[in-house]
Amino acid sequence: MHDRTAMKPAPMGWGVSGSSREAQLRRRFPTIEDLRKAAERRVPSLGYETVAGGAGQNLAVKRNADALDAITMVPRIGEDRGPVSTDVELFGRHYAAPIGVAPMGLQSVFWPGAERLLARAAQRARIPYTAGTVSGVALEELAAIAPDVTWFQLYRLAKDDHKVGFDLVRRAQDAGIHVLVVTVDTPGRAKRPGELRNGLTLPFRPTFRTIRQAAVSPGWLSALMRTGQPSFPCLAPYCGPNASKADVAWYAQREVSGAITFEEMKRYRDLWKGPMVIKGVMHPADAEKAVAIGLDGIQVSNHGGRQLEAAPAVIDVLPAIAEAVGNKATILIDGGIRSGLDVVRTIALGAKAALAGRAFLYGVGAIGSDGADYVTDMLVEEIGVAMRQLGAPNFAALRDFTIPHPGAVQF
Numbered sequence: 001m002h003d004r005t006a007m008k009p010a011p012m013g014w015g016v017s018g019s020s021r022e023a024q025l026r027r028r029f030p031t032i033e034d035l036r037k038a039a040e041r042r043v044p045s046l047g048y049e050t051v052a053g054g055a056g057q058n059l060a061v062k063r064n065a066d067a068l069d070a071i072t073m074v075p076r077i078g079e080d081r082g083p084v085s086t087d088v089e090l091f092g093r094h095y096a097a098p099i100g101v102a103p104m105g106l107q108s109v110f111w112p113g114a115e116r117l118l119a120r121a122a123q124r125a126r127i128p129y130t131a132g133t134v135s136g137v138a139l140e141e142l143a144a145i146a147p148d149v150t151w152f153q154l155y156r157l158a159k160d161d162h163k164v165g166f167d168l169v170r171r172a173q174d175a176g177i178h179v180l181v182v183t184v185d186t187p188g189r190a191k192r193p194g195e196l197r198n199g200l201t202l203p204f205r206p207t208f209r210t211i212r213q214a215a216v217s218p219g220w221l222s223a224l225m226r227t228g229q230p231s232f233p234c235l236a237p238y239c240g241p242n243a244s245k246a247d248v249a250w251y252a253q254r255e256v257s258g259a260i261t262f263e264e265m266k267r268y269r270d271l272w273k274g275p276m277v278i279k280g281v282m283h284p285a286d287a288e289k290a291v292a293i294g295l296d297g298i299q300v301s302n303h304g305g306r307q308l309e310a311a312p313a314v315i316d317v318l319p320a321i322a323e324a325v326g327n328k329a330t331i332l333i334d335g336g337i338r339s340g341l342d343v344v345r346t347i348a349l350g351a352k353a354a355l356a357g358r359a360f361l362y363g364v365g366a367i368g369s370d371g372a373d374y375v376t377d378m379l380v381e382e383i384g385v386a387m388r389q390l391g392a393p394n395f396a397a398l399r400d401f402t403i404p405h406p407g408a409v410q411f
């Protein structure tokens with residue numbers, strides 16, 4: 001198994017001489033953008049575009065990142081207290097940094113078996129990892145890989161009065177999962193040209209195009225040979241004893257539908273004993289409704305720009321949502337996080353922690369099996385660097401900084 005200490009980043013940018021693997025990686029991939037570019041070359045376009053793209057012309061994907069880039073922060077001069085602790089408490093548990101892995105279905109299309117790599121990296125780094133209803137690895141296996149940090153994300157499975165949805169929640173509880181995340185921003189299927197252009201089907205259909213792409217991506221192909229065709233194992237038990245992967249994919253397409261309503265969420269609230277988060281909130285009034293039915297966390301998210309192309313950037317709705325419910329619920333955010341500085345920006349504007357999706361996968365696509373560890377270490381290191389540059393002694397102090405935010409949405 002890969003030795004995590006060997007990946008520990010050197011404290012400063014110039015500490016990258018030498019020929020260790022770590023030093024080489026730091027020279028080749030100093031930023032997430034470097035990893036993205038390499039991943040684009042190494043991963044078949046079917047997988048790359050499925051993950052990198054969003055709804056329509058990717059405008060909301062771009063808007064999330066551009067709006068974060070636009071946030072400036074005025075540094076303060078004070079005593080130098082040395083390195084800043086990145087520890088954070090979320091829902092009564094301690095994590096090493098306010099950054100976590102967002103749920104991503106279809107990530108096995110990008111890199112077969114990626115879920116296991118991301119879960120392992122999160123457990124090593126002690127940051128939250130979110131397994132999903134449509135993950136390519138069963139929630140029980142992911143909870144065993146990352147027992148201290150796994151959360152579970154639920155989609156709406158309403159048939160037979162939520163029989164399957166309730167069963168998934170029970171399974172998550174039995175697997176020792178700490179936090180339930182209910183996604184509400186998928187009222188219907190979005191039009192994603194990247195998936196259409198590449199003719200995405202599950203299981204993969206061996207067209208000339210897919211075979212040609214796989215042939216020039218040997219790392220991806222050998223990962224596929226090891227793990228087999230992507231599937232949705234969380235849902236397999238509900239598809240009958242002899243269901244093929246194609247049957248399970250068809251079941252997922254048919255039965256995972258619509259956004260869980262507040263009335264339905266209340267029933268899940270009554271069932272789930274631990275902390276519960278609503279994911280996909282973009283309006284303060286919706287955040288208030290969620291708090292009123294007893295939810296513990298609000299995850300500000302526009303699904304990484306994959307649902308409503310006209311959605312505002314997540315950072316631009318964050319301050320109003322934090323203002324409305326920040327003293328009653330834990331505010332999380334995801335969408336467009338590409339650096340530790342981005343994480344610090346979100347905390348300064350009202351979040352307790354941020355989650356990222358694509359950034360972790362780009363690490364795997366560029367580097368392979370230890371790519372998620374590399375990204376984790378990079379983001380944690382960058383959070384500390386940004387805090388010290390700002391002169392912020394801790395995360396709470398970030399709220400006192402001057403942060404111009406002309407893009408903030410006024411409700």
Ligand SMILES: Cc1cc2nc3c(=O)[nH]c(=O)nc-3n(C[C@H](O)[C@H](O)[C@H](O)COP(=O)(O)O)c2cc1C
Nearest residue numbers: 051102103104105183303304334335336356357358
């Ligand atoms: C390939 C892919 C699959 C996703 N699948 C899910 C999912 O199954 N459930 C969910 O709640 N969100 C899903 N999301 C949204 C992410 O949880 C998260 O909101 C988004 O990726 C954050 O944006 P970022 O990728 O720019 O960090 C998915 C995102 C991507 C890129």
